[in-house]
Amino acid sequence: MNTERVPPSSYWMETAPAGAPAPPPDGDVDVDVAVVGGGIAGLSTAWELASRGREVAVLEAGRLAAGVTGHTTAKLTALHTLIYDHLRRTRGSEGARLYARSQSAAIRRAQGIVDELGIDCDWEDAAAHTYAENPRHVNKVRAEAEAAREAGLPAEFVTETDLPYAVAGAVRVSGQAQFHPRKYLLALADDLLRRGGSVYEGTRVVGLTEGRPCTLTTEAGVSVRAREVVVATHYPVFDRALLFSRLSPRRELVVAGVIDEARAPRGMYITPDQATRSVRTAPFGDGRRLLIVTGEHFTPGAADVEERFTRLSDWAEARFPDVKLTHRWAAQDNDSTDSVPLVGPLRPGSRHAYVATGFGGWGLSGGIMAGQLLSNLIAGHPVEWSGLYDPRRVASVVREGGSFLKHQAKVARHFVGDRVPSVSGPTPEDIAPGDGAVVRVGAGGCAVHRDEDGQLHAVSATCTHLGCVVAFNRAEKAWECPCHGSRFAPDGEVLQGPAVRPLKKRDL
Ligand code: FES
DSSP states (O other), X not given: OOGGGSOBOOHHHHHSOOOSOOOOOSSOEEEEEEEEOOSHHHHHHHHHHHHTTOOEEEEOSSOTTOSGGGGSOOEEOSOOTTHHXXXXXXTXXXXXXXXXXXXXXXXXXXXXXXXXXXXXXXXXXXXXXXXXXXXXXXXXXXXXXXXXXXXXXXXXXXXOOSSSSOOSEEEEEEEEEEOOHHHHHHHHHHHHHHTTOEEEOSOOEEEEEOSSSEEEEETTSOEEEEEEEXXXXXXXXXXXXXXXXXXXXXXXXXXXXXXXXXXXXXXXXXXXXXXXXXXXXXXXXXXXXXXXXXXXXXXXXXXXXXXXXXXXXXXXXXHSTTOEEEEEEEEEEEEETTSSOEEEESSTTOSSEEEEEOBXXXXXXXXXXXXXXXXXXXXXXXXXXXXXXXXXXXXXXXXXXXXXXXXXXXXXXXXXXXXXXXXXXXXXXXXXXXXXXXXXXXXXXXXXEEOTTSOEEEEESBOTTTOOBOEEETTTTEEEOTTTOOEEOTTSXXXXXXXXXXOOBOOO
């Protein structure tokens, strides 16, 4: 199915709309802890600290829980595709055990918070599965079942699931959960305010000076002084340890539609086959459930996003023939080169600045885990798994050699190869309404978008983060940077970091 007529909106955003925005600070601020970023990692950290009596401020460039967290699949599971077999080879059985324990603790923590605060967030217990349809891949799944069991999860290898199509084999882990991420997080933010915390929306932070105290500077020139600072902006907007060399951005598409409750699977599923397919359902009322299918991951800036949406919706309709697609949206994840999130001190010498990033596609359990880990570090009580996630860990060839080099080669290609469009490349006249292209103007590149009324809008094609060249995503009407995933509106405004400054307006 061509999904161009399916409204491009996230079900989570639509069914948990935000109230009036919390205004930016109207003067300088002094707090114990400032958290930059109001997604699940930032809000979980802020809430954990506020519940320990710290005075906390959350600074969010846009709206709370509206970025990556508002566009996720919202599974809460410790089973992350094939992570345990990978971890036992790269971090040993102790590393795999700590990963399982930390992610399971995060799920239990979320369940405890839901119960304690009485949050109505469509919480459902569900089993998580990683499956293979292709019999040739079943050994990987069998190995994952064994590794996950060794790591302490209640994992088993099964060949029967409640999917309406056959699988060759699956790892099944019971006792996991799914929920509505925005209902959970907006309630958490309300409780943070009740505990004396502050939230500032529309507040982009552009500067950080580490010290005692640390000082953050906002785009509007306000200073926020804090004894401790946490950077939880998905891709870190401050990157003193060059983490960008160990993070790789990946966009992923989501289609969702209504199916009959009697035919809806209750488990959560993912397969690494076919550029990843993830399936879950959510309550929808009237004897129906919402089927949510994710997949088709790609590097930001890919030209064929509409075709990918079509492939994903065709896949969903072939396997769930009665589904009526109602929503489509896209998420963005950052994969770390060793597949383990980076949570801890911002750089080797940092004593009061912390970072949480690199959650791959598992930012919900990862974000809640980061909240627990960072609040304990700040309180001076490192947890058992602090070392596993420490961003200062030494890279090893075994852990990340291949993916590190692959990522660096890709960045270098976009940094050098894309810089000057060829003379035979597109001209503004070639750009169709709704589309965009980088065109050659003089000796350099200019990012040009033609709106649906035929008007041209031109901005610099050079990403304000580290200078790679952006590309246009026609399906989502955004300029995207393939190097580290910054995204910009057609007029150049920042939609997503690590860039914090807009693309400069250009005259054609
Ligand atoms: Fe880093 Fe664009 S996001 S150069």
